[in-house]
Amino acid sequence: MTLLQYVFLIALSGSLLAVTLFTAATVRSTLQRRGGALAGSWIERLGTATRPDDQMWAFIAHRVTGVAIFAFLAVHIADVFAYAISRSAFDEIHRLYGTAPMRIFECLLLFAILFHTLNGVRLLILDVSGIGESGSRWMLRVAVIVAATIGSSASLVILSPMWS
Amino acid sequence: MTEGTQSRFVAFVLIRLTALILAVLVLGHFAVTHLLTDVAETNSNFVARRWSEALWLAWDAVMLVFALVHVGSGMWLMIDERVPSRGSRRRLYAATTAGIGALGSVGIAAIAVAAIRT
Numbered sequence: 001m002t003l004l005q006y007v008f009l010i011a012l013s014g015s016l017l018a019v020t021l022f023t024a025a026t027v028r029s030t031l032q033r034r035g036g037a038l039a040g041s042w043i044e045r046l047g048t049a050t051r052p053d054d055q056m057w058a059f060i061a062h063r064v065t066g067v068a069i070f071a072f073l074a075v076h077i078a079d080v081f082a083y084a085i086s087r088s089a090f091d092e093i094h095r096l097y098g099t100a101p102m103r104i105f106e107c108l109l110l111f112a113i114l115f116h117t118l119n120g121v122r123l124l125i126l127d128v129s130g131i132g133e134s135g136s137r138w139m140l141r142v143a144v145i146v147a148a149t150i151g152s153s154a155s156l157v158i159l160s161p162m163w164s
Numbered sequence: 165m166t167e168g169t170q171s172r173f174v175a176f177v178l179i180r181l182t183a184l185i186l187a188v189l190v191l192g193h194f195a196v197t198h199l200l201t202d203v204a205e206t207n208s209n210f211v212a213r214r215w216s217e218a219l220w221l222a223w224d225a226v227m228l229v230f231a232l233v234h235v236g237s238g239m240w241l242m243i244d245e246r247v248p249s250r251g252s253r254r255r256l257y258a259a260t261t262a263g264i265g266a267l268g269s270v271g272i273a274a275i276a277v278a279a280i281r282t
Binding site for chain 1: 183202228238271274
């Protein structure tokens with residue numbers, strides 16, 4: 001592995017670590033605000049803790065995927081900047097994108113983008129329509145199913161060079 | 165409207181306006197670089213060929229700026245929602261603005277240098 005590739009992987013790992021910490025903090029503070037499983041001392045929680053629902057997880061997933069996509073964008077801006085400095089430096093870093101672990105990472109990134117986009121469309125529809133609580137749950141289910149379907153089909157295309 | 169509500173409204177609108185454009189630009193970008201072309205083929209030759217066309221230069225520049233505006237407004241709302249202390253909020257706004265501004269400058273510089281060179 002060359003020095004540039006090493007630097008790229010360190011940056012990518014750093015951004016993944018930041019996303020992990022952000023996820024933990026968001027889950028914790030969302031549950032606390034909601035007065036759910038983690039709010040107050042354990043004695044106060046007895047009998048009052050409610051089960052976190054789907055829409056709350058969608059809220060957390062929306063933030064986490066948003067931050068994750070941004071974390072990758074920051075690294076991606078840097079690797080494209082390498083192109084402006086030297087084309088061979090860009091190619092050196094870019095060779096990593098075709099490796100098996102990076103292909104898996106790219107599939108996960110696609111799932112994140114698809115969920116964030118489709119759930120975002122759901123939120124836009126909720127803003128402008130009076131579709132209500134049951135409609136919102138129904139749309140969330142559709143968003144997750146469509147994201148999973150497109151994501152897995154595209155993943156097959158992205159991962160296929162690994163077997164040939 | 166108080167100052168706080170007005171800012172929240174601006175962030176709210178900016179997030180949604182940029183989201184509509186980004187849905188097309190980002191998914192299109194991913195499809196071109198990972199599905200229509202295998203990622204191993206998207207080397208410097210691929211970038212040079214694409215950035216010799218005004219369409220793709222504009223696509224990438226608009227995508228970059230809109231993505232950063234989207235991220236900036238989202239971050240602003242998250243800080244507004246989760247950070248109760250006014251001083252900490254201000255410092256966090258300054259830090260995120262600086263970080264996003266730096267990323268935007270680096271990204272636009274990369275696109276501009278590449279456009280001038282080709």
